[in-house]
Amino acid sequence: MTSPNIALNALKLFLCVMRAGSLAQAAKESGLSPSAVSRQIASLETELGFRLFDRTTRRLSPTEAGRLYHHRIAPLIDAMEEARHIAADQVCSPSGTLKVTASVAFAERWLIPRLRGFQDAYPAVELDLALDDTPLDLVAEGVDIAIRLGARVRGDYIVSKLMATRYRVVASPDYVSRVGALARPEDLRERRCLCFAIQAYRTRWSFRKNGRRRSVDVPVRASLTISSALAVRRAALSGLGPALLADWTVADDVMQGRLIDLLPNWEASAEAFDTAAWILYPSRDYLPAKSRVFIDYMRACAQARPS
Structure with a gap:
């Protein structure tokens, strides 16, 4: 008869196969070879006395008995694992x-x-x-x-x-010295901007002042549209134009003078504020x-x- 420890591991592997939907994916998640997973599942089926899965060369599907067994056993195994983690957390450092x-x-x-x-x-x-x-x-x-x-x-x-996050319109000091600063959001109508390649970011930017509900929508024209926020930042640092970027992207650049917040008294957004x-x-x-x-x-x- 299979030892209790091996039986528990086999049951956990059974749950893994059910979740993954294939022996290959379960093998990848468990760090075993597909053949090892197949042998352990076959051994569990022998011990239980019924088939858990119907297997073909292309497909693995649970039997009706397998589905019923999974429905009953999954909460028990999850509860055992949770109990083990709770107990371990009381005596061990996080690991x-x-x-x-x-x-x-x-x-x-x-x-x-x-x-x-x-x-x-x-x-x-x-x-x-x-x-x-x-x-x-x-x-x-x-x-x-x-x-x-x-x-x-x-x-x-x-x-x-x-x-909380906020968005800023930023540009490099070099750009500002060449083209000038912004006095108000509407000044962006006369600029060619660096746009993130999402529709809302490349057609208009919205602004509101001091948390007011009323916002100002400004159409923007792109000189460069990029599919990566990191690349938009790099383009702004290179002096290619103003960009609308999240504060977590550019906060240290603004703080260290590599970028300038062109409209510091305005909240900016392409899709939603807050x-x-x-x-x-x-x-x-x-x-x-x-x-x-x-x-x-x-x-x-x-x-x-x-x-």
Whole structure:
């Protein structure tokens, strides 16, 4: 008879195969070979006395018995894993792999520069950054924490605000010395701008003053349209024109004089005002210590950031 420990590992592998939908993907997620996964599933089926999956050369699908068994066993295995993590968190420092997803630009300009302090404080936590400008399915991709940007976020997740964000119209000192500053948003009508390649960013920019609800919409003409926010910043630094960029992208550039905020008394936007960076994680009753300390550390960084 299979030992209890091996049986538990086999059950966890069964859940992994059900979630992944294929032996190859389950093998990738579990660090095993597809043949090893297949043998363990076959061994579990022998022990249980019924087939969990119907297999063909091209397809793997759960049997009716497999679906019923998964429905019953999954909450029990999840509860056992949660109990193990809760107990371990009481006696151990945060550890393990923490998978975090964010956009490429946000990671490069805000997140990565702040990771040294986190790693110094929690050396047993290994960070796995999945950088993607397309929002990932946190459950399907095995993501622990996501950082997303916008006025609001959607999805069946636990969501909390990391920090408010604002947008600025910036240009290099060289550009300002050659072309001149802006007295008001409407002056942008006479300028050729650097535009981010999203429709809202390349046709008009909106402005409001001192938090007033009434906004001013200004049509913009592009001299250069770029599909990367990081490249838009680089173009602005090179003196190619004014650009609308998030403060987390250019705050240190403005503070150190590499870029100038052309309209410092105005809030700017292409799509919506009152935007923010949000922290998300899959809904669960228990938040692992590695996730909790990462969230707390990032919030401390956000509170300490220059405005």
